């Protein structure tokens with residue numbers, strides 16, 4: 001007998017091993033339809049009529065001696081299935097000596113993973129504070145599968161750094177949540193220029209390249225599994 005619905009419960013003629021599994025009836029069905037299944041002995045499940053499990057419908061068929069839960073599904077994006085995926089890249093011009101290197105790293109990664117150049121739009125904004133509103137507009141346009149946000153905020157003498165970092169962070173987060181399109185946070189937040197350059201193609205790698213790969217995976221996850 002097979003249980004259809006959100007999952008598939010195959011009744012097998014063998015002992016169940018592993019953790020206890022219990023099938024609970026929905027409130028509308030008598031508790032007698034529930035069956036706690038022990039991992040150490042076969043369990044007879046007898047269904048006298050069709051009834052609704054929590055999210056499951058059990059067909060009216062003969063019962064059997066044991067139950068096996070189907071395997072858990074794992075969903076994740078693929079970085080090798082990029083055909084047709086479209087990306088927007090929002091780049092802050094402030095600290096351009098850093099952000100242009102981050103952009104270069106991102107574009108190289110898109111190329112390396114076979115994203116077509118015609119499927120990439122780069123949008124320049126004055127500073128990281130402006131990234132969020134543009135990212136949300138791009139997400140809501142439904143033209144892109146992911147939006148990569150690139151900036152470099154470098155601490156100065158005042159608390160302005162905190163204002164810009166907090167605004168950029170919450171702006172990118174809100175853009176993704178409000179648009180439903182993955183918005184990837186590729187904004188460096190550094191104490192000095194050396195830290196920033198080290199993360200824009202220096203000894204600490206290129207955060208732009210890393211975030212482009214994240215953008216590809218998230219775009220693939222949404223396109224191939226979460227539609």
Ligand SMILES: Nc1c(NC[C@H](O)[C@H](O)[C@H](O)CO)[nH]c(=O)[nH]c1=O
Nearest residue numbers: 092094126127128129151152153154
């Ligand atoms: N100091 C940095 C800024 N400041 C500019 C702001 O982002 C914003 O453009 C301005 O406040 C007008 O709204 N931006 C950066 O990206 N990085 C910085 O270090």
Ligand SMILES: CC(=O)[C@@H](O)COP(=O)(O)O
Nearest residue numbers: 154155156157158160161
């Ligand atoms: C992150 C900033 O806004 C910063 O560059 C501004 O420098 P300062 O705090 O010295 O005005």
